[in-house]
Amino acid sequence: xxxxxxxxxxxxxxxxxxxxxxxxxxxxxxxxxxxxxxxxxxxxxxxxxxxxxxxxxxxxxxxxxxxxxxxxxxxxxxxxxxxxxxxxxxxxxxxxxxxxxxxxxxxxxxxxxxxxxxxxxxxxxxxxxxxxxxxxxxxxxxxxxxxxxxxxxxxxxxxxxxxxxxxxxxxxxxxxxxxxxxxxxxxxxxxxxxxxxxxxxxxxxxxxxxxxxxxxxxxxxxxxxxxxxxxxxxxxxxxxxxxxxxxxxxxxxxxxxxx
Numbered sequence: 001x002x003x004x005x006x007x008x009x010x011x012x013x014x015x016x017x018x019x020x021x022x023x024x025x026x027x028x029x030x031x032x033x034x035x036x037x038x039x040x041x042x043x044x045x046x047x048x049x050x051x052x053x054x055x056x057x058x059x060x061x062x063x064x065x066x067x068x069x070x071x072x073x074x075x076x077x078x079x080x081x082x083x084x085x086x087x088x089x090x091x092x093x094x095x096x097x098x099x100x101x102x103x104x105x106x107x108x109x110x111x112x113x114x115x116x117x118x119x120x121x122x123x124x125x126x127x128x129x130x131x132x133x134x135x136x137x138x139x140x141x142x143x144x145x146x147x148x149x150x151x152x153x154x155x156x157x158x159x160x161x162x163x164x165x166x167x168x169x170x171x172x173x174x175x176x177x178x179x180x181x182x183x184x185x186x187x188x189x190x191x192x193x194x195x196x197x198x199x200x201x202x203x204x205x206x207x208x209x210x211x212x213x214x215x216x217x218x219x220x221x222x223x224x225x226x227x228x229x230x231x232x233x234x235x236x237x238x239x240x241x242x243x244x245x246x247x248x249x250x251x252x253x254x255x256x257x258x259x
Contacts, residue, residue, distance in 0.1 A: 019088055040053065092162045108136065180204075181227045
């Protein structure tokens with residue numbers, strides 16, 4: 001428990017190369033990746049409820065421990081914890097690995113500070129078949145408990161790169177054959193225009209800016225162009241992760257449309 005508790009602090013997570021994954025979906029996703037889970041901790045009051053996860057862990061030679069509920073709750077980030085938590089090895093990959101092959105849909109989170117937003121973008125990227133997620137320097141920690149929880153296991157399903165230099169990522173994406181679009185309400189064209197022109201049917205890197213200030217001008221200069229979402233109602237804007245879901249869905253649909 002003491003070694004797990006230290007992972008509540010970012011500094012300790014980075015030093016150990018480990019983090020905590022809480023809840024059934026996250027733990028199941030981690031267990032599906034061989035060598036990722038180090039320890040599985042289960043509340044003594046819910047052991048029967050999580051027998052399937054325990055069997056998977058035992059077959060994978062993962063250390064399993066039954067923990068008093070009150071002690072496990074000190075590691076949980078939720079009001080009503082599910083009573084199952086895994087100590088995992090970090091899973092981020094290099095930029096080379098993420099852009100290997102012929103990626104068609106990649107998303108880059110540029111200085112995204114809200115852990116729920118980052119986790120949800122990872123989840124959306126997974127849902128719509130993206131090839132990778134890149135997380136820039138200055139963004140929230142990928143292994144923050146809220147980020148991991150918001151990804152609902154998707155963190156373990158696709159390549160994620162952390163501490164990315166935006167200029168380098170954009171350059172490497174172009175070399176890999178991707179267009180580079182910035183998602184921004186001030187874009188001169190909309191996602192509908194990009195669909196109609198056929199641009200979204202081609203490989204794309206979407207760059208998503210900070211929740212409060214969007215993409216700074218020096219980063220706007222790096223993208224091919226800005227693309228907006230059409231707004232038909234009275235809302236001024238959309239939450240970052242909601243907008244990301246629309247951009248990713250539109251791109252995935254365009255890329256899979258019959259030619």
